[in-house]
Amino acid sequence: MMLKIAFRNIFRQKRRSLLTILTMLGGFVLSAFSFGWSDGTYSYIIDMFTRNQLGHIQIHKEGYLDRPALYKTIDNYHTVGVLLDTISGLEAWAPRIYSSGLVSVGEKSTGARIIGIDPSREQIATRFEKKITKGVPFSKEAFYQEILCEGLATTLKADLGDSIVIV
Numbered sequence: 001m002m003l004k005i006a007f008r009n010i011f012r013q014k015r016r017s018l019l020t021i022l023t024m025l026g027g028f029v030l031s032a033f034s035f036g037w038s039d040g041t042y043s044y045i046i047d048m049f050t051r052n053q054l055g056h057i058q059i060h061k062e063g064y065l066d067r068p069a070l071y072k073t074i075d076n077y078h079t080v081g082v083l084l085d086t087i088s089g090l091e092a093w094a095p096r097i098y099s100s101g102l103v104s105v106g107e108k109s110t111g112a113r114i115i116g117i118d119p120s121r122e123q124i125a126t127r128f129e130k131k132i133t134k135g136v137p138f139s140k141e142a143f144y145q146e147i148l149c150e151g152l153a154t155t156l157k158a159d160l161g162d163s164i165v166i167v
Contacts (some may be wrong), residue, residue, distance in 0.1 A: 016155045023047065052126055055094075092125035094118060102167045103148075105156040112152055135160050 010017045017053035050056055059080060064072040074080060077095045084093045097116040122128040129137040138145050141156055146164055148156070158164065 048094065052131075055125070070097070070099070073097060082161075087140050090119070094121040094125035103156065104165045104167075105158040108156045110152070110155050112166075 005130055046047070061072045061074050074095075081093060081095070095118050099114045099116070101112060101114050103112040103114075104110075119126070119128065120140070123137075132147060132148065135147070139145070146166070148158055148164070152158075156164075
């Protein structure tokens with residue numbers, strides 16, 4: 001009986017029923033689009049951060065994460081690299097060393113996070129050269145070369161060719 005009354009009411013006001021159906025369909029399409037867009041954006045942010053900063057896997061010397069220190073390094077990372085190269089599906093690997101220090105240019109100084117990299121390996125793993133907006137990438141033998149992030153360069157009022165002191 002209830003179903004019969006409901007269908008009679010739907011067909012009695014066809015215009016109202018059509019508008020209700022179209023509104024519900026439009027809401028469904030817009031919410032599906034919104035969920036898809038936010039999920040895609042979220043996935044992109046995670047991939048970008050992982051690829052550019054952390055990597056999908058990190059290998060540390062035993063005890064490093066408990067108490068990070070500059071001297072807790074893997075002594076012969078080339079041996080670990082040879083093992084990593086045998087893993088199928090591994091895109092790239094790059095060694096890094098992290099430290100903190102005082103960076104100064106002229107009279108300006110500030111604390112900074114310092115990351116030591118292998119330029120050729122880092123280019124393969126994170127497309128490092130694409131991140132450089134001013135200046136040139138590291139040379140093949142990148143001794144005594146540095147690249148500052150834009151925020152640090154602004155804080156120190158550093159420009160290309162300035163002498164930088166890192167303690």
